[in-house]
Amino acid sequence: MVKIITMDTNVLVAGLMSNLGASHYILRLVLEEKIRLALTPSVYFEYYDVLTRPEILAKIHLSIKEIENLLDLLALLAKKHAVYFLLRPNLFDEKDNLICECAFASQSNHLITSNIKDFLSGELRAFHFQIITPKDFCQLWRLYNE
Secondary structure, three states: OOEEEEEOHHHHHHHHHOOOOHHHHHHHHHHOOOEEEEEOHHHHHHHHHHHOOHHHHHHHOOOHHHHHHHHHHHHHHOEEOOOOOOOOOOOOOHHHHHHHHHHHHHOOOEEEOOOHHHHHOOOOOOOOOEEEOHHHHHHHHHHHHO
16 A cells, blocks of 8 residues: 655755755655655645745755646646645644645645654644654655565
């Protein structure tokens, strides 16, 4: 069974900044269709907004067209979901609420983020997904899949 993951924007940025490390490994797993990325329109546009900022483009050394091509590919491969009601677990950052909403709507197995502490402040105790760092997800993946 293919795992469904929701990826926080910081994981995508880190995966594009360096071809080393857990975030890039997760991005490769998505592109190789070994895991399935969950995506809502709000999360897609959050990815676009962050990745096309001049300071981020300078760090990842990609053009806007290359970012658009990558996001098109991710959208093609993703398990897409429409959100019919807003889920707000009272997280400090509204963008984190969007990520949680995607994980909930898609019934993701994992919400992968480098900022675990940002997700611990809300009311997430009854949700079915595990909040996990990229490093911990990769260790778990390798334990059961390699």
